[in-house]
Each structure stands twice: as C-alpha cells, then as structure tokens.
Amino acid sequence: MNKITKLSTITLLSLSLLAGCSDKSDKETKGSSSGTVETVEKKSTEKETAKKETFKPEDVGEGTFNIGSPSGNTADGDEIIIFYKKDTFGQGLSLYVEGFDGSKLTHIFVDGKEIDTEQFSHNQTDVILDSDELGKRSEELTEGEHTIQLVQFSDPDDTSSEPAVVKTQHYIVKDK
Numbered sequence: 001m002n003k004i005t006k007l008s009t010i011t012l013l014s015l016s017l018l019a020g021c022s023d024k025s026d027k028e029t030k031g032s033s034s035g036t037v038e039t040v041e042k043k044s045t046e047k048e049t050a051k052k053e054t055f056k057p058e059d060v061g062e063g064t065f066n067i068g069s070p071s072g073n074t075a076d077g078d079e080i081i082i083f084y085k086k087d088t089f090g091q092g093l094s095l096y097v098e099g100f101d102g103s104k105l106t107h108i109f110v111d112g113k114e115i116d117t118e119q120f121s122h123n124q125t126d127v128i129l130d131s132d133e134l135g136k137r138s139e140e141l142t143e144g145e146h147t148i149q150l151v152q153f154s155d156p157d158d159t160s161s162e163p164a165v166v167k168t169q170h171y172i173v174k175d176k
Contacts, residue, residue: 055109055149061165063099065150069171080171082129084141091129091141093171097150098122100165104156109149110140120150145172 072078075096082091100106102121107114116127127148129140140146149168155161 055112055151055163055166055168059167060163061152061167062101063097063165063167065098065100065167065169066096067148067169067171068094068096074169080169082141082171082173083176084143084173085176092126093129093148094124094126095150096124100150101152104152104164106165107151107153107159109147109151111146113139115140141173143173143175145170 066073066075067080068074069080069082069092071081073096074080080093082093084091095108097106097120099122100120102119105117106120108116108118108127110129115129118125130138147168147170149166151163151167152165153159153161154164
C-alpha cells in the first residue's frame with residue numbers, strides 16, 4: 001500500500017507541475033477521436049510580425065523622391081533593375097530626395113517592411129539591400145518587382161499616426 005501511495009503522489013505532483021508550466025498563449029490543445037490529447041505549439045513567424053501593410057501607392061505630401069542604380073534613374077523614366085548574384089554581399093540603390101521636412105524622420109519601407117530610418121531634406125544617400133550574415137537572400141532581393149516607399153508621419157514619435165508624406169517608387173530584381 002505504501003508503494004501505491006508514493007506512486008500516486010509522484011504522479012499527481014508530476015501532473016500538477018506539467019499543468020503549471022503550460023502557457024495558453026503559446027500552445028493550443030487539440031483532442032483527437034481516439035481520446036488522446038495532442039499539444040501543438042503556435043509559432044509566429046518573423047514575416048508576420050515584421051510585415052506591415054504597404055501604404056497607398058499615391059504620393060501624399062510635399063517633396064520628391066527618385067531612385068537610381070546602374071540601370072538608370074526613375075527621374076528620367078528609367079526602369080530600375082538590380083541583378084542579383086548569389087554570394088554577392090549587398091546591392092545598393094541611390095535615393096534622391098528633395099523638399100522633405102528635415103525636422104521629421106523619414107522611414108524607408110520595402111514591400112511594407114521598414115528597413116531604415118533617415119533624416120531627409122534635400123539629400124542623396126544609398127540604401128543597401130542586404131543578404132543576412134548567413135548569406136540568406138533577403139525579401140527585398142527576391143526576384144520580381146518591389147515597392148520602396150519613404151514615409152514621414154504626422155506625429156514624428158508615433159509610427160501608427162497618419163502618414164503626412166508618402167512617396168513611392170519601384171525596382172525590379174532579376175537573377176544573374
């Protein structure tokens with residue numbers, strides 16, 4: 001009888017510890033038809049948390065914005081093409097900005113994902129579209145057309161506030 005009591009106590013203690021360690025926000029419990037219980041972990045991917053809805057494609061607010069690369073400049077009506085070669089570290093785009101409010105930060109988005117923040121007024125700067133440290137191709141360098149947007153918010157300290165300036169350009173990535 002003593003062994004049964006000890007075994008029951010250990011079992012109850014183990015179950016209470018397991019129940020106390022579970023986190024409802026990270027796990028979901030599912031029942032199957034055989035009566036067994038299966039725990040499935042929910043994982044939020046980096047894409048889900050980093051992906052922001054792209055701003056409206058129409059330009060809003062003062063200022064102009066063009067991009068340039070060896071293939072040309074959008075100010076001249078050129079189509080910007082970046083040739084991606086595996087094992088190449090970083091691809092650059094030149095940003096030409098005029099007439100922006102220099103007292104506000106400008107957020108740089110590619111396909112809805114913020115990649116940098118700069119202070120612009122009348123500037124020319126380069127943005128490096130990069131592979132990660134492991135050489136994995138970043139989303140902004142995948143083959144196809146991409147949207148790059150410069151955004152200044154009405155409240156400079158709150159990126160969820162209404163955009164005061166939105167300027168949009170496009171570039172194309174082709175595999176070499």
